[in-house]
Amino acid sequence: MLTLSHFESYSSYIPIDLLDLGNATIAFCVILGFILGRYFLMVGSAYFVFWKSKAFGVHLHDFKLPKNQIRKEIGWSMVSSFLFAISGLALGLLWQAGVTQIYLDLNEYGLLYLPLSFFLYSLVHEVYFYFTHVWMHRPWVYQRVHAVHHSSVKTSPFASFSFHPYEAFIHAVFLPIMVVIVPIHPLVLLSYLTFMTLTAISNHLGIELIPFKVVRQNFISGGHHFIHHRKMKYNFGLYYTFMDKVMGTEANLGSEK
Numbered sequence: 001m002l003t004l005s006h007f008e009s010y011s012s013y014i015p016i017d018l019l020d021l022g023n024a025t026i027a028f029c030v031i032l033g034f035i036l037g038r039y040f041l042m043v044g045s046a047y048f049v050f051w052k053s054k055a056f057g058v059h060l061h062d063f064k065l066p067k068n069q070i071r072k073e074i075g076w077s078m079v080s081s082f083l084f085a086i087s088g089l090a091l092g093l094l095w096q097a098g099v100t101q102i103y104l105d106l107n108e109y110g111l112l113y114l115p116l117s118f119f120l121y122s123l124v125h126e127v128y129f130y131f132t133h134v135w136m137h138r139p140w141v142y143q144r145v146h147a148v149h150h151s152s153v154k155t156s157p158f159a160s161f162s163f164h165p166y167e168a169f170i171h172a173v174f175l176p177i178m179v180v181i182v183p184i185h186p187l188v189l190l191s192y193l194t195f196m197t198l199t200a201i202s203n204h205l206g207i208e209l210i211p212f213k214v215v216r217q218n219f220i221s222g223g224h225h226f227i228h229h230r231k232m233k234y235n236f237g238l239y240y241t242f243m244d245k246v247m248g249t250e251a252n253l254g255s256e257k
């Protein structure tokens with residue numbers, strides 16, 4: 001039977017020596033398989049539940065996509081997954097080398113720190129994402145780095161990971177850097193990774209699922225990010241609206257400047 005101590009053991013997460021090339025190759029393949037499996041499972045589910053049924057939320061476009069858009073989005077997402085798997089392996093190597101702040105004892109910083117660390121990661125991520133995203137909209141950088149993502153004007157759930165490898169790299173380095181600086185439990189880290197995928201899908205769904213204005217005013221959802229894909233000058237945030245508010249780059253549905 002699985003006990004709590006299972007989640008407090010290093011070998012539960014990394015059972016092999018990653019410095020061995022053969023082991024590192026196996027680990028890379030396992031991580032890549034996990035990332036791709038999660039992408040197809042979650043994006044595929046979202047596609048069938050929300051796009052096929054058309055039963056939920058406010059539809060932001062007509063779901064008629066240019067020819068080959070979904071095929072291209074899946075292709076770029078697979079390339080991004082490759083980079084994310086390298087990032088996962090790098091994170092594992094850093095952990096094994098003992099240079100990260102990843103801790104195993106669930107009580108080390110108190111149980112409250114578990115949700116707090118999740119929140120902290122999301123806040124720092126918001127700031128990191130906002131500034132790198134604005135930078136990627138500079139014309140020279142945009143053409144070389146970010147145009148692939150914006151080729152999806154009518155967003156689809158398949159666009160969640162649809163990035164040029166340069167952009168995927170910018171996203172992929174965030175967590176390996178963060179784990180060196182800010183303590184986090186691997187269970188929180190795994191939850192955060194799933195949260196990242198879920199929000200990426202929700203932001204690109206082309207459907208506004210949040211019925212409450214007060215929530216939409218503070219958290220980014222389909223409508224907020226849809227405006228970014230359509231207008232590009234507004235709504236650069238990731239999870240929260242505060243950076244767009246502070247930097248004066250926010251627009252809401254129906255009130256675009």
Ligand SMILES: [Zn+2]
Nearest residue numbers: 133146150228
């Ligand atoms: Zn953009």
Ligand SMILES: [Zn+2]
Nearest residue numbers: 149204225229
């Ligand atoms: Zn996007």
